[in-house]
Amino acid sequence: MRYMVGIDLGGTNIVCGLVNEQYELIDKVKKPTETELGEEHVLQKMASMVDELLEKNGIERSSLLAVGAGCPGFIDPIRGVTIFAANLKWTDVEVSQRLGELVGVPVFIDNDVRMYVYGEAMSGAGRDGKVVLGVTIGTGMSAATVAHGELYYGHRFMAGEIGHVAMDGETTPCGCGLTGCVETIVSATGLVRQAKEALEAGRSSILREAYEAGSLTAALVSEAYDQGDELAKSIMQHTGTVLGKALAYAITAYSPDVLVIGGGGSLAGERLFAPVREALKRHVYHGYLEQLEIRQGELIDDGGVIGSAAFARTRWSQLTSTSSQAAASTSDSMRDCHV
Amino acid sequence: MRYMVGIDLGGTNIVCGLVNEQYELIDKVKKPTETELGEEHVLQKMASMVDELLEKNGIERSSLLAVGAGCPGFIDPIRGVTIFAANLKWTDVEVSQRLGELVGVPVFIDNDVRMYVYGEAMSGAGRDGKVVLGVTIGTGMSAATVAHGELYYGHRFMAGEIGHVAMDGETTPCGCGLTGCVETIVSATGLVRQAKEALEAGRSSILREAYEAGSLTAALVSEAYDQGDELAKSIMQHTGTVLGKALAYAITAYSPDVLVIGGGGSLAGERLFAPVREALKRHVYHGYLEQLEIRQGELIDDGGVIGSAAFARTRWSQLTSTSSQAAASTSDSMRDCHV
Structure with missing residues (x-):
């Protein structure tokens, strides 16, 4: 061995x-x-x-x-x-x-x-996939593609920073110098920021206590969602929609048969994936979706x-x-x- | 030989x-x-x-x-x-x-x-490129990528239909079944449709005569632009902006060093490319743009x-x-x- x-x-x-x-x-x-x-x-x-x-x-x-x-x-x-x-x-x-x-x-x-x-494609949620698009949602958000066993690199090995595309209607400055990047919404940081901004604007939510104690986390947003909290639900809906819109382009560009969503943020599971699927149906040509399976990462x-x-x-x-x-x-x- | x-x-x-x-x-x-x-x-x-x-x-x-x-x-x-x-x-x-x-x-x-x-990448505007993203604007709009001499295919050879991603705020039904696809704006058909809709809504333009004679074409929109026609200018601005937003994602996905814009629609040249560049600056991480050259196709x-x-x-x-x-x-x- x-x-x-x-x-x-x-x-x-x-x-x-x-x-x-x-x-x-x-x-x-x-x-x-x-x-x-x-x-x-x-x-x-x-x-x-x-x-x-x-x-x-x-x-x-x-x-x-x-x-x-x-x-x-x-x-x-x-x-x-x-x-x-x-x-x-x-x-x-x-x-x-x-x-x-x-x-x-x-x-x-x-x-x-x-x-x-590469790990998910070789031995995880994408192991049976031909073209695996993987997205990681953690502190930030990024992506990579393994097509027929080979990582796609692009020029200067830079392909896949899909978290750094600015979205219309989003106004948060991003560390990369742009405003309203996908990552400012779709990330653990982005989930917490959305909750904070809403609470500071006076929205009611069971998240307020954690916010005031300075202990607000992305996991707590998921918990609040499960308790039917309207703010948490609207944050997940918005985050999934933004992710779906960004993935619409990535799916069209790479034509994957498996999309693996990984990183800590993927632990939100269907709370996040449901609005992603809705957005994809509105934004991506059906031919791409018919061949696509969306899966949570297995190797978190x-x-x-x-x-x-x-x-x-x-x-x-x-x-x-x-x-x-x-x-x-x-x-x-x-x-x-x-x- | x-x-x-x-x-x-x-x-x-x-x-x-x-x-x-x-x-x-x-x-x-x-x-x-x-x-x-x-x-x-x-x-x-x-x-x-x-x-x-x-x-x-x-x-x-x-x-x-x-x-x-x-x-x-x-x-x-x-x-x-x-x-x-x-x-x-x-x-x-x-x-x-x-x-x-x-x-x-x-x-x-x-x-x-x-x-x-592939022709542009091997022997045209992208012949010195390492990763060439090519976009064709004709009756419709599509794209393909040649990375280090190899076409990128994706699963079922379907990669690149970036004209069929639905854009927020666009309302024209597309032949693919979605509403507001990039192609409904960024295409010869899309240019003419935008002009027709504006004229039917009563907007003044030197294009009205051709419209009433049933001879409105994308080339005439370019000509009107050169004569300072405000409608033609706003159509080019909008079309270039939509194209730039779609390309923002494709550039991030493929990381090209050369972007070739070809097809009949590319004859609009800088009239279209200028708003494309503006949109890219707003929407794409600067690291991608620093390595990128945007060129008109040579092999139209x-x-x-x-x-x-x-x-x-x-x-x-x-x-x-x-x-x-x-x-x-x-x-x-x-x-x-x-x-």
């Missing part, structure tokens, strides 16, 4: 998972990133977490195929470099090379959203780790396969993608 | 062009499709047009590599079958096989918009023919190359695309 380690490198925590070739998560460890101690410290910590996982599970280093790491921000998966990772404050860090030297096996990196969606917490491990396995196979077809496949899917 | 014939198979006319390996159009012939005489008649006519081009230009059949044909509607380019071509009234016609038997060389087919965009009339010829050459090379890499490339780009 051979194994991969998948790493979810966040601004706050590093999660490392030991994954087998059936993409089952065997074990995982989590430590604070401590990005303020510098990139060398973070790279060393990741390497020691890989060691820890192998040792703890009695796995010889020779059974470790490769390591995959999902990093936030703009990533060059060909060179294995973080072009710009805002919450790590990393610019042009050669993660694949430097971590590879520390762990002694090939290290492959990519953007964390692509890693998550572990998707980044499993996806990173699966990605590492695929890239490792492509690099090491004696079959020239596999080698050609690598060069095709990523050809000319360089920045 | 070897040649391809590219065919643009429309509901009204068939255009066949002789193209060399530098993708230069050597000669072309045009005949009415006469689709009412049946598919066998149309296939025979296409074959005789291929013969005519070879004979007229003194080219031996052995110098003909392959034939490519762009067909309207839903096409399966793997099986070479027209799944459904509305204006030909063709369902499941095995064009590649049947035309191949008549002309004696491999025949490759695809959707006409993809053929046009001949794009379908040149693109079909280029597509045929690429597919022929993939099929016949002794390099296994090329073979793998075919299977990768289209793998599992079957309906």
Whole structure:
């Protein structure tokens, strides 16, 4: 049996998972990133977490195929470099090379959203899909597509930031410089902001107590929805409608047969998905909807780790396969993608 | 020197062009499709047009590599079958096989918009692009993407019908069953309809005379714009804004470095492109726009023919190359695309 380690490198925590070739998560460890101690410290910590996982599970280093790491921000998966990772404050860090030297096996990196969606496509809610569009709703919102087994990258590996399209009628400034981006509504942050603004405007809701205690969360909006709270219902309706309108274009562009909605925000489930479906019916040509299944992500917490491990396995196979077809496949899917 | 014939198979006319390996159009012939005489008649006519081009230009059949044909509607380019071509009234016609038997060389087919965009990407306005998003504005509006030399298909080869997303605030019923599709505004038909509706509502414009004579066209709207006509200016502004909003999502999804706007509607040029650029600045994350060039199509009339010829050459090379890499490339780009 051979194994991969998948790493979810966040601004706050590093999660490392030991994954087998059936993409089952065997074990995982989590430590604070401590990005303020510098990139060398973070790279060393990741390497020691890989060691820890192998040792703890009695796995010889020779059974470790490769390591995959999902990093936030703009990533060059060909060179294995973080072009710009805002919450790590990393610019042009050669993660694949430097971590590879520390762990002694090939290290492959990519953007964390692509890693998550790759995991869902290979081993989660999209495993039977031909073209899987995955959307993550968390603090922000983003998307990636795996078409016939290959991630779609676009120029400079930038495809999929569908959370940063400005919607007519929305007025919240977005961190990206635009006003009214999809992400300002469709995100945990967006749900809470909508509730706060309504409460500040005097709307009545059972959410007021949490608001005044400073403990309002997206999960509480879902709870209030279940108790029939009109404000929570209207927020879910609006959020799902905005998401549906944005997805209308993404579905038309990518033509997926499976849409996976993941990230913490997807835990809202049908409260959110019902208005998404309504909006899609109004906005998307029926031919796209007839072939589409909408599913909640299955790998919510572990998707980044499993996806990173699966990605590492695929890239490792492509690099090491004696079959020239596999080698050609690598060069095709990523050809000319360089920045 | 070897040649391809590219065919643009429309509901009204068939255009066949002789193209060399530098993708230069050597000669072309045009005949009415006469689709009412049946598919066998149309296939025979296409074959005789291929013969005519070879004979007229003194080219031996052995110098003909392959034939490519762009067909309207839903096409399966793997099986070479027209799944459904509305204006030909063709369902499941095995064009590649049947035309191949008549002309004696491999025949490759695809959707006409993809053929046009492939032509622009290989040999037109997008020839230096890495990821080329092409939009055609004619009677309708559609799009296709060539990423690193490969057409993006999506599931069931359906990706790119961005003209059929319903826009908020638009109320015109669309042939696809939705209301307010992008195409109801951004198309030659849409320009004329907007002018008619405004004139019928009593708006003053130098277009009234043509309207009353029943000779209003999209080109006349452009002419009126140049004469400072306020109605024509507001129509172009609105049309460009709608196009820009739709493109905001397509750009975010595909991450192109070149956007080619083609089809007859693109002859409006900066009259239309200026409001498109304004809308993009408001709606798209700046990172996408910094890498993007917007260009008018170069192959307006001949794009379908040149693109079909280029597509045929690429597919022929993939099929016949002794390099296994090329073979793998075919299977990768289209793998599992079957309906």
